[in-house]
Amino acid sequence: MAKNLRLKAARAAKDMSQKDLADAVGVTRQTVNAIEMGDYNPTVRLCAAICRALEKTLNELFWEE
Amino acid sequence: MAKNLRLKAARAAKDMSQKDLADAVGVTRQTVNAIEMGDYNPTVRLCAAICRALEKTLNELFWEE
DNA sequence: TCATTATGTCAAGTATATATTACATTTTTT
DNA sequence: AAAAAATGTAATATATACTTGACATAATGA
Numbered sequence: 213m214a215k216n217l218r219l220k221a222a223r224a225a226k227d228m229s230q231k232d233l234a235d236a237v238g239v240t241r242q243t244v245n246a247i248e249m250g251d252y253n254p255t256v257r258l259c260a261a262i263c264r265a266l267e268k269t270l271n272e273l274f275w276e277e
Numbered sequence: 278m279a280k281n282l283r284l285k286a287a288r289a290a291k292d293m294s295q296k297d298l299a300d301a302v303g304v305t306r307q308t309v310n311a312i313e314m315g316d317y318n319p320t321v322r323l324c325a326a327i328c329r330a331l332e333k334t335l336n337e338l339f340w341e342e
Numbered sequence: 343t344c345a346t347t348a349t350g351t352c353a354a355g356t357a358t359a360t361a362t363t364a365c366a367t368t369t370t371t372t
Numbered sequence: 373a374a375a376a377a378a379t380g381t382a383a384t385a386t387a388t389a390c391t392t393g394a395c396a397t398a399a400t401g402a
Contacts, residue, residue, distance in 0.1 A: 229348055243390055245350065252389065255318045255359080256339050263340075270335035274321050275328075294378060308360055310380065317359065320389080 213250035218273050220248050222266040237261040278315035284338050285313050287331040302326040 223233055234244045239258065247254050247262075254262075259274050266273070288298055299309045304323065312319050312327075319327075324339050331338070 230350095231348075240391055241349085242351085242392085246390085249350075251351095253320045253322045255389070256321050256324045256335075257318045258389090259321045260340065270321075270340045275325065275335045296378075305361055306379085307362085307381085311360090314380075316381095320359070323359090 213252070215250045216248050216273070219262070219266075222268050222273060223248075226266055228266075233262065233265060236265040278317070280315045281313050281338070284327070284331075287333050287338060288313075291331055293331075298327065298330060301330040 223230070228236070230244045230248070231241045234241045237244075237258065238261070243254075243258075244262075246252055247258075256270075259270060263269055263273055288295070293301070295309045295313070296306045299306045302309075302323065303326070308319075308323075309327075311317055312323075321335075324335060328334055328338055
């Protein structure tokens with residue numbers, strides 16, 4: 213899978229570290245890192261939680277045309 | 278979780294059975310049924326595959342404000 | 343420069359998404 | 373009304389999302 217640069221950028225825009233975001237959504241830092249690195253396929257509920265933490269939508273961070 | 282009626286409606290609009298959709302995205306009928314019934318939390322890749330099969334986006338079928 | 347924080351990665355474990363098989367009921371078609 | 377197709381559900385099995393703990397390096401701040 214490809215890296216999720218939109219996620220990385222949205223997190224940077226909020227000035228949050230991977231750990232900050234992980235804590236905000238209740239997963240570990242490694243999980244956030246793996247999602248950004250494209251290492252796997254998160255559940256839609258986790259994606260939605262990440263989107264809410266970053267004030268984005270699923271389409272903005274996880275949809276590819 | 279609540280039922281996913283938007284998914285059920287989008288599938289109906291394409292005149293596809295749960296099995297038709299399951300075949301189109303490469304999962305079992307039970308998995309599609311469980312998603313519609315809100316019984317669990319699919320991966321974002323499966324959600325995206327379902328969206329493409331139904332010509333919808335993640336926001337349209339899986340995002341709640 | 344030194345300490346701290348952030349990131350990337352790995353190995354081993356646990357939780358859960360998804361498969362398989364099966365059966366009952368409901369809905370649609372003939 | 374009967375047959376066929378679609379749906380809902382359950383039990384057991386497997387693949388994989390996610391955790392935990394750890395280590396190395398890069399970047400940031402004192």
